[in-house]
Amino acid sequence: MRFYFFIIFNLFFSISISAQEILPKFKWLRSGIVVGIASQNNLIKQEWDYTYETQIFKFSNHFNWSKKRKHSWEILVEPSYYRSNHQMINYWFISHTVPNGDALRAKYMQPKTINEYALNAGIIYRRFLNVQASVFATLNSGPMYIDTDTERLKKGFAFSDVISIGYNYKWKKISFDAKFMFRHASNANLQKPNYGLNAAGFEFGTFYEFN
Template sequence: MSRTLLLGLLVFLGVFRMCGQEREGNLRVGFNYGFGSELKNRNYTFTNHFYKAQLYYRLKETRHFQYEVLVQPEVNFGTHQLLNFYFVKPEEPDYLEKRAVYTKLKNIHEYVLNIGFLIRKPINKSLSVYFLGSIGPMITDTETERMSEGFAFADVLALGFSVKAQRFHFDVRPSVRHVSNAGLGSSNAGYNTKNIEFGVSYSLGKD
C-alpha cells in the first residue's frame, strides 16, 4: 500500500506545481477530516473516518458563481460487518465458510484519489455554499461479501458551507458516498454511506 500512497502524493504534488504556475489567487490547499456510517439497511454495518488533502483550483468566476476543480488524496478507515448472512447465497461455493468469515467484524483501509468539480455560490464576502461531485480510483485492502479486495471507485455528492477569514477557509461538508468496483471484481454490491467532514484551507497568492 505504500506504493499507492506514494503515487497519490506524486499526483498531488504534480498538480500543485502545475497550478502554482497560474495567476495568483486561484489556488487553495487544505486538509479535511470526516466520518460517517452506512445508509440505513438490514444487511450490513459500515462505519468510517477519513483524512483528505485538499487542492482547489478556481477555473472561472462569474457574477453569481465560482467554478472549481478539487483534487483529494484520501485515506479511509472503515469497519464492516455482515448482518444478514442470507446475503451469501447457497449457490456460492463454500457458502457456509464464507458466511462464517463475512459475519465477523472487519477493519478496512481504503486509499483514494478523488477528482471533483465544485460550483460555489457566494452569499457575502465571508460566507458561501457549494455543490460538489467527485469520483476517483481506489484501492481497498479487505475482501467482504459486498466487494472484492483491490481496485474500485469512490463516488461522492456533497453540499458544503464555507466561511472565509482572511486567507483561511473553514468548511462543513455533509455528503453521501458510494463505493463499488464497476463489475471488475467478483463481488460488487459496494457500500453506501452518509458522511460529514470538516476542513480548513489556505489561499495561495493574492485574492
C-alpha cells in the same frame, strides 16, 4: 452508479461552459485538511445487510476554473484515506446454495477493519453569499484501492464516487467549511463481488487561501 455520475458531470460541464464568456487562467485557490465520519445507516437508511462506518482523512486542493461576481466553478483534486469498520449482518446474504457458503458466512460476519486509498478529482459549484461566506456543491470520482475482501466488494482496484453540499466561511487567509456527503465505492464490475459500499456523513475542513 458510475454511469449516473458521468451524466451529471457532463451536464455540469455543459452548463459551466455556456455560462462563461472566457475561460479564466487556471489558478490554485486553496489547500487544506478535511476530516469526517460516515456510515451506512445513520441519516439515510439504506440496506440492512451490513454495517459500514468510516473515518475520513483528505488533503483537499481547489483550483479556479471560472469565476463570476456571485458564483464560481472550481476543480477539485483530493487524495483521500478511509479507515472503515465493516461487518455482514444478514446471514442469508450469502445463499446456502453457494459453494463453501458456510465458510464464507463465518468469514464475512466477523467484524473487520478496512483501509481504502483514493485519488478523487471533480468539480465544485460555489455560490457567494458575501465576501466571506459561500455555499457549494461538489461532485467527484476517482480510482481507489481497498485492502480487504468483503461480501460486497472485492479487494483491490475500485472507484470512489462522492457528492456533497456545504458551507464555507473565510477569515483572512484561512477558511473553514462543513458539508454533508454521500459516498459510493464499487469496481464497475471489474471483479466480483461488486454490490458496493455506501456511506453518508459529515466532513469538516480547514484551508489556507492563496487568493
